[in-house]
Amino acid sequence: MTVAQVRKAIVAGVSAASILAVSALEVGAEWISEDVSAWVSGAIAVVGAIGVYLVRNAPIIDKIGTGEIVNPPPTPPAAGS
Numbered sequence: 001m002t003v004a005q006v007r008k009a010i011v012a013g014v015s016a017a018s019i020l021a022v023s024a025l026e027v028g029a030e031w032i033s034e035d036v037s038a039w040v041s042g043a044i045a046v047v048g049a050i051g052v053y054l055v056r057n058a059p060i061i062d063k064i065g066t067g068e069i070v071n072p073p074p075t076p077p078a079a080g081s
Helices: 003-027 034-056 058-066
Strands: none
Touching: 003 034, 034 058
16 A cells, blocks of 8 residues: 555545544534534534645645755746736
8 A cells, every 4th residue: 555545545534534423413413512513513624624635735745844845836827927
């Protein structure tokens, strides 16, 4: 298994766990206030988005961490600028 596959498996596992957590919030709605439920659901969505971003950009992050990229390359100008 490659490092990229491990990263993807971790994000998939966290995503599955987050879906189960949201389901648990629905089941436990009588014991959990709506405010807490909304904040937990929002936090799960943010963590999922961060996980997807990190996995997608992992090769660049690894190169920055090892010093292969000291300064990221400049963004090319938009067409027609």
